[in-house]
Amino acid sequence: MLKQLALVLLLCGVALAGQSYDGYKIYDVQARNSFEKQLLLRLSQNDAYDFFDLPRSLDASSRVMVKPEDQEGFEILLQKHNVDFVVTDENLGESLRLTHEDNQKQRLMNLRSTGRSISFTAFHRHAEINAYLDELAAAYPSRVKVEVAGKSYEKRDIKTITISNGDGKTGKKVIFLDAGIHAREWIAHAGALYVIHQLVENFAANSDLLKDFDWVILPVVNPDGYEYTHTTTRLWRKTRKPISSSCYGTDANRNFDFHWGEVGASSYSCSDTFKGETAFSEPETQILRDLLLDLTGRGKFYLTLHSYGNYLLYPWGYTSALPSTWRDIDEVAQAGAAAIKSATGTKYTVGSSTNVLYAAAGGSDDYAFGVANFPVSITMELPAGGTGFNPSASQIQGFVSETWLGIQAMAKLVVQKY
Incomplete structure (x- = not known):
């Protein structure tokens, strides 16, 4: 069995060649005033x-990936408006290959050693x-229950x-x-797994978080997209789900029926921010909707993990206005940011989604x-690794353990207040 799994991992090692990203560049762009920020916002809609x-x-720079055929025009436009930029990665394809090979090696080493x-x-x-998840359910049957909430479009168990x-x-x-709402944000999936590990396998140290609360965790919301990032297109x-003969997929984080499609989402089906046909x-x-609605009344803290950017964000995403109870949410988010800053020095920016981003x-x-x-309700954007979405294998432990410190602090305050 071990040899079979190792063979699968080796075969997966060459799968990322579906889209090479050779010649793609990563730019960091520093806007110095509101005009330049507005210019970048308009460019982001392209x-x-x-x-x-x-x-x-x-105070913060923006990061953008540009295809080879668009790089000259992009640089000319920025130079025309005297916008400062630096190229942080001359060839994203090579960077992705290196991190992918490193990850495959680490997976094999883990399988062989443990x-x-x-x-x-x-x-x-x-x-x-x-x-x-199934291993944990078998090992800790009194404390762990694993269920199939439904199936993805390609019939994977969620x-x-x-x-x-x-x-x-x-x-309770x-x-x-x-x-994993967004497929390419691999460190978010790892962060969720680390929370599971802490609550189940390090139960004694975290039992206070489970005295009056149960935790329900969905570590991979979008398994089809996630698998596609491993086999074909890393980003x-x-x-x-097909939308047309040439365009696939919907931005799941623009697809929820609350002020759906009003702002910040595309109607173009090939766009990365396509809101969906409905x-x-x-x-x-x-599936996620039904899980949340089933917990109405019992659900006290919703936390969704994304990457990247070191943010703790809360509603609203559709308007710059704040909900009447925003101070209560802000207090929880600030507790998470403070815990991380105190332990590691990493700074998280806290605020409403619209006002921060x-x-x-x-x-x-x-x-x-x-x-x-x-x-x-909080969105946690974990730190960048590599050029953003491609942390090295050696960065994972540091990122997820740091993330846990913030989640632990937020959860303790929720348990105390709610």
Whole structure:
């Protein structure tokens, strides 16, 4: 069995050649005033440019990926307006190959040394993640329940893990955490797995978080897209349901039916921010919707993990206005940011999605707060690795353990207040 798994991993090692990204460049662009920020915002609406990060603050640079055929025009435009930029990666394809090869090596080493499906020294495939959940359910039957919440468009099992303290009490309040809405954000999936590991396998140290609360965790919301990033196109973001003969997938974080399509989402089906043909057009968002609605009343904290940018964001995403209870959510988010800053020095920016970044309607965090009535709803954007979405295998442990410190601090405050 071990040899068979090792062979699969070796075969997967060459799969990333589907799209090479050879010659793609990564630019960091520093806007010095509101005009230049508005210029970048307009450019971000052009599908020729893939903006990895577009903060509103003038203190922070934006990062964008540009295809070889668009680079000359992009640089000329920035030079015309005297906008400062630097090329941070001359050949993204080579960078992705190096991190991919490193990850494959680490997966093989983990499998050979431990025989386990999961480690925090490599990124893992969807089947390996599901296998890990099943391992935990078998090993800790009184505290762990794994269920298939539904199937993706390509019929992959979307599994949740419910973690309790094993006291048998039902109807407890719930902290709900998900990850992997956007396929290419691999560190988010790893972050969710580390939370699971801490709550289950390090239960004694974290039992206070499970006394009056159960945790429900969905570590891979978008398995079709996630697998596609492993086999074909590393920076694929969307789901994989065909929209037309040439365009696939919907941005699942623009597909929720709360101010759907009003702002910050595209109607063009090939766009990375395509909102979907209708709200909840995707089976994956329907599954997440149903899970959240089933927890209305019990659900107290919704946390969705993304990357990247070191942000703790809360509603609203569709408007710069703030909900009446924003101070309560801000207090929780600030607790997470403070815990991380104190432990590692890493700084997280806290605020509403629109005021820190940009307006984007149809997100899961707005839906959890505005429709499913979770009183605390936060999006956590984990740090960048490599050029953004490609942390090295050696960075994973540091990122996920740091993330856990913030989540632990936020959860403790929620447990105390709710």
